[in-house]
């Protein structure tokens with residue numbers, strides 16, 4: 001309540017004394033044009049038309065893809081269709097997607113609205129898939145067990161918590177332990193829009209465990225993608241509207257300490273980490289205005305960054321792919337497997353390229 005009051009007063013004050021539009025445009029990188037960077041042999045994946053907004057590739061080449069996100073203010077090409085989780089085997093020459101069946105009669109498929117996903121593999125090689133879900137625009141985290149033979153997901157549990165009101169992405173560090181980004185502080189759509197317009201940076205990151213839930217980092221201008229280094233010692237958080245990726249040291253008690261921050265000229269969305277090299281692959285929105293205010297005549301482009309040696313004094317940042325929206329609208333995530341790059345989008349198709 002105190003924050004609602006503060007917001008009301010601040011909003012009034014700012015509306016009178018300051019024009020927020022220019023800082024808003026800067027935060028959304030509104031004037032950025034895309035200089036194309038091409039890759040050879042790119043193919044759109046058949047069967048993905050309504051988003052591939054998060055994906056994760058297992059070490060054996062199986063990829064999970066969340067599709068069909070409905071998110072306030074963001075375009076959807078399948079507004080009446082529930083979301084789904086797709087599976088792709090990247091070892092195939094011309095991989096196709098298959099929709100994973102969800103088994104558990106009590107799970108409500110009609111309101112399934114998957115967003116960020118993360119996997120956890122235990123000592124017995126059981127693969128758990130954790131999925132951020134927005135049934136009726138609420139936020140839950142769904143825990144599934146992957147059943148490879150049956151090509152299905154067994155729903156085990158729905159996790160809700162008051163510190164998880166607006167979950168965007170998660171990184172699992174156990175079947176029921178994860179870090180999660182909340183991309184907004186407010187749940188109410190009207191307050192959310194003011195929160196973003198004014199750049200209040202009240203978005204935050206939570207550690208969740210069954211016995212302990214705590215805020216571990218805060219004051220983000222839209223906390224978005226989150227991931228962890230292969231050795232489990234560092235956590236990476238993408239701050240979308242500040243164009244930053246923060247590197248945190250993770251402690252045994254789950255708290256995080258900020259080590260360094262990298263700044264970019266693009267809106268950083270999802271981060272995936274190459275388990276072999278430790279490189280970060282980031283799906284980016286070069287121009288945020290075009291992704292938040294979709295116009296088919298002036299579509300959002302796509303951009304993928306690779307960050308090498310992030311922990312050293314001189315990380316190397318490469319634009320691996322960039323395109324103005326002719327082929328792929330609004331890249332959100334990118335990940336590599338055996339010399340190939342799989343690029344997912346917020347609400348459009350998915351592209352598979354040779355590197």
Ligand SMILES: *[C@@H]1O[C@H](CO)[C@@H](O)[C@H](O)[C@H]1NC(C)=O
Pocket residue numbers: 251252253255
């Ligand atoms: C967590 O661990 C870190 C590093 O050891 C320490 O600095 C911090 O005080 C601890 N925080 C809590 C709340 O115990």
Ligand SMILES: *[C@@H]1O[C@H](CO)[C@@H](O)[C@H](O)[C@H]1NC(C)=O
Pocket residue numbers: 036324325326
């Ligand atoms: C987008 O890029 C394509 C290929 O580089 C080019 O043909 C097209 O004119 C560009 N469109 C805009 C609107 O810049």
Ligand SMILES: CC(=O)N[C@H]1CO[C@H](CO)[C@@H](O)[C@@H]1O
Pocket residue numbers: 053054115116117168169170224225226269270271332333346
């Ligand atoms: C895992 C993750 O960060 N998912 C994000 C991918 O991109 C969409 C588009 O902005 C975000 O909304 C997701 O949170």
